[in-house]
Amino acid sequence: MAEDCLFCKIFRKEIDAKEVYRDDEIVAFEDIRPVAPTHVLIIPKAHIPSVHELTDDHAAMLAGMIRVANRIADERKIDREGYRLVLNKGPQAGQSVYHLHLHLLGGRGMGWPPG
């Protein structure tokens, strides 16, 4: 956990977020600037700056994040029409918070290219 990290604070409930899922290792919450009818961020408890720092040791955590994304897609019934999962690393990708977060986007047609 990092003291000043926005997403660590959300995990510790020091900052409010519209949570849609929580367990001991993963929290999911509504993006505060949604760009689709469903736009949820899925974060691990572990303060990992980005996808670039992931190793094989994080395999179970990563699978857990995907499991939560799929579960939310099912709950919102966007599993058939479809959804997009996005991980941004670094400034050119527009990563805004340096705590790993998976974007789940759906509920509308998603254009191509993806940004």
Place this chain on the structure above:
Amino acid sequence: MAEDCLFCKIFRKEIDAKEVYRDDEIVAFEDIRPVAPTHVLIIPKAHIPSVHELTDDHAAMLAGMIRVANRIADERKIDREGYRLVLNKGPQAGQSVYHLHLHLLGGRGMGWPPG
């Protein structure tokens, strides 16, 4: 393996692709319609239709796909400026081949929203 799947055929080398990485479980190759200076697809050997079918049993495979993406980003020296990883599920997300594939995009600024 699925007989008629385009990406299974690439894995089996029955169709040519500009491969950038190969091991026994994962192949990465240039997207034939690149939308960024780096646009690589990373696929597992296993014929899994989409991210929606992933379970915790696929954790090691998933971590392997991320490892390969990070390695290619490092090789192309886009790790600092950044890159975007995208998984599309279903028609609204524009999934075109129903064999799980991770898009690695980089080498330019990536806009927001991601499609």
